[in-house]
Amino acid sequence: MNLLASIRQRFLPALKDLVEDPAPLLDLVRPAQDARFGDFQANFAMPLAKQLGRNPRELAQQIVDSVDLGDFCEPLEVAGPGFINVRISTSHLETLLQQVAGDDRLGVVPVSSPRHFVVDFSSPNVAKPMHVGHLRSTVIGDALCRTLRFAGHKVTSDNHIGDWGTQFGMIIYGFRHFRDETSWQEEPVTELARLYRLVNQLSEYHATRSSLPELTRSLDAARTELEAATAEAEVADDADRKKLKKRVSAANKEVASGEAALHSAEAAIAAVENSAALSRQAADHPQIARLAREETARLHAGDEENLRFWNEFLPCCLEALQRVYDRLDVQFDLTLGESFYNPRLADVVDSLAEQGMAVLSDGAMCVFSPESNAPFIVRKSDGAFTYATTDLATVQYRRDELRADEVLYVVDKRQSGHFQQLFETSVRWGIGDLQFRHVSFGTVMGSNGRPYKTRSGDTVGLESLLDEAVSRARRIVDENDDRRETASLTDEQRARVAEIVGLGGIKYADLHHNRDSDYIFDWDKMLATTGDTATYMQYAYARVCGIFRKLELDRSDIDFSRIPVLLRTDEERRLGLQLLSFGYALDGVLAEYRPHLLTSWLFSTAETFSQFFDKCSVQKAESEELQKSRLVLCDLMARAIRTGLSLLGIDVTETM
RNA sequence: GCGCCCGUAGCUCAGCUGGAUAGAGCAACGGACUUCUAAUCCGUAGGUCGGAGGUUCGAAUCCUCCCGGGCGUGCCA
Missing domain, CATH: 3.30.1360.70 (Arginyl tRNA synthetase N-terminal domain)
Structure with a gap:
């Protein structure tokens, strides 16, 4: 206890x-x-x-x-x-510390009644390369899985990939018409990504062109409204002024967003028309969006050729994803994508219809909630199922086949409306005791306060992001080691440290924010050599390892539980007390699935250790008893940092 | 229109079901390396918690209104 x-x-x-x-x-x-x-x-x-x-x-x-x-x-x-x-009393702290000495779990006992959690996270569309938006779900989801397991629960991590949707029709269409055979042979994933982007761009081009008049019209309307409201506001009396002020500000916003929409539409059109090749392709494929949708429909209907394409594409897509997961050290127990649930969707709709929950409305099968007026569409008017249908089938599978007690959805908070409908519908549908939780998180922003994009406005690919983290970390590692009187790391060690520090930095930056808030992606902050970063904990770990190295002791040779702990100074006492609080930090994390409570515990722990390190020399301890006691604290501290970081999916290194 | 969320130090953020003088990190300024890794430590400065009411022994936290910002909202996922 x-x-x-x-x-x-x-x-x-x-x-x-x-x-x-x-x-x-x-x-x-x-x-x-x-x-x-x-x-x-x-x-x-x-x-x-x-x-x-x-x-x-x-x-x-x-x-x-x-x-x-x-x-x-x-x-x-x-x-x-x-x-x-x-x-x-200090003597009680000493007793407790001796009891947990040498224990990786720092005295945390597994829960007495384990539950089975299915954690649904990451869930990229496999046809597109992963981007920065997938990072939060992946990192938070993985941290929660690790923490739940550590606490003693049964956890099934499930990557609910998008492997059956509209984007496959686009790739199939692109594959038929725009494939570059050489590049498909050599770099299939890159080629598929290019095809996806191309088809998407051409579809957008046509859609944007045809929406241009409407955009112009609504912008004009907004401007007219702004003028009218402004004019009225000028002559209004006090009673009306407030209302009109609101109208003016609304109209202002409307104009601003209209202008932005128009500009980006014009830019999208120009991007195609300024390229001879793209213009020609656009002209040759005026119906590309519809035709791509039809490819999706044919795939779903079991068309032999499209299925063959799909079977050919999928392994390369999955391989590309796996590369990222391997590098991030994220493991899934299951990867059951949308395609897996396809055979079950018709039954879901039938069952909802039988219960009178789903009704036809404007040609679509919808579940209406008594509380809200927004429909939950389970079958579109063209007969296709939606992700609502898939998610319901998934709920059913997780209850009946996986026997889950609780499902966590680690998904962007903008989808909270969808999950509210999903959970409510599931309950009414009769899903029983299965618990749901939307573990929502905010958007990753750039320094401009807009969603994080490259300078040219594209989403940032995840692999290049990881590469950049590591190469930036490498520069920092080099600088630090070169600054020392004698450099202490070999080239190989530097590369390894850079990988650990770079990836740790990127993960920690994400996890240390309250997940609900949007957060600003900032290289300099996440890899800063000062302050509340992964590096700080990793450095503290390397320093504690240095103590054992210096004394030529192997931690694994020592039976720490036999050494009496002495807390003589404030620093020792504070460190001891801090180390004993690991358990309630974890309780906090799991109470509402908030990993930032663990990052803040780790930071306090590392900070308390640094103060101890500063004031309480181990090597020059006043007595042998005191030195041994301090070694116990050092060992516990090392375990605390290593174990705590490992629950966040972050690695440590003995030297850095 | 309806619904959800946010506004805390110059910047990035914590602040748990209401609790003691509102906290960190960064940036700024001043100190500490012949001593286990200074990627560190110590100190200083910085706030009308968007605003106004209310609830009470006590409010950043709960309620109401206002101001400012974001997101979602019938056939994308």
């Missing part, structure tokens, strides 16, 4: 006498927010006093008098309006 849990346990009897359900009150026992308040603080006396109509300080004192914590705490103190401050 961890320290916090045992303190709560001791408060339980006193609270039980006062209220029926002491659990919410016990949650108010927390690590102290300030060292002056001790190590832990109990905040329950105030709300409880209100509930009982009593004086909070007196109540706190009464509880303090009846609680038995003497064997491991200093005397409890009542402070302020009724806070109870708890300071663990």
